[in-house]
Amino acid sequence: MNGHRLLLAGALTLCAIAPAHGAPDVVRGEQVYARCLACHALAFDRVGPHHCGLFGRVAGSVPNFSYSPAMKDSHIVWNDKTLDRFLSSPLKTVPGTSMTYDGVSDTKDRGDLIAYLRHANDTPECAKPRPAPANRR
Numbered sequence: 270m271n272g273h274r275l276l277l278a279g280a281l282t283l284c285a286i287a288p289a290h291g292a293p294d295v296v297r298g299e300q301v302y303a304r305c306l307a308c309h310a311l312a313f314d315r316v317g318p319h320h321c322g323l324f325g326r327v328a329g330s331v332p333n334f335s336y337s338p339a340m341k342d343s344h345i346v347w348n349d350k351t352l353d354r355f356l357s358s359p360l361k362t363v364p365g366t367s368m369t370y371d372g373v374s375d376t377k378d379r380g381d382l383i384a385y386l387r388h389a390n391d392t393p394e395c396a397k398p399r400p401a402p403a404n405r406r
Contacts, residue, residue, distance in 0.1 A: 298385025301378045308370070312394050317368065320386055321395035323347050328363075339365030352383050 308317040318331040325348070329341035343363045345351050355362045356379050358372045373379045389395060 293380045293384030295381070295384050295388045297378075298381035298383070298388075301373065301382040302385050302389075304373075305382075308368075311389050311392075312397065321390060323352075323386055324390060337363075337365055337367040339363050340367070349383055349387075352386070353379050356382065 305317075305320075308315055309320055311320050313319050314331065314334055318334045318336075325346065328343045328345035328347060329336040340363055343366075345355065345363070356373045359366055359368045359370060360372075373382060
């Protein structure tokens, strides 16, 4: 009986000090987002569109951004589930997309990244009003 108590106590101790792998980590998600910075930013368009306001937005709908026809025609509405699917394999999820990144293969990394994007949407950087785009002729 004492052996079972020791085993149970040891297991409880490990559970108390081991991180919960299921809970998304916003700080770690920001580190994963560093991979995206070559093409994306939170508050302004780069090679890829900005990510502020991403949740609930229809894919291919940022005004004055040049999307691939595949992205415009995807009819994806960005949420946790659609982002997870897209980020796991962008080229398979939207064949013909101009996003050439292979994706984030690790499930935990994707969850953390999505948590960071959701959190970032509530930051002052995303709360700033975006300037109206200049008329291009």
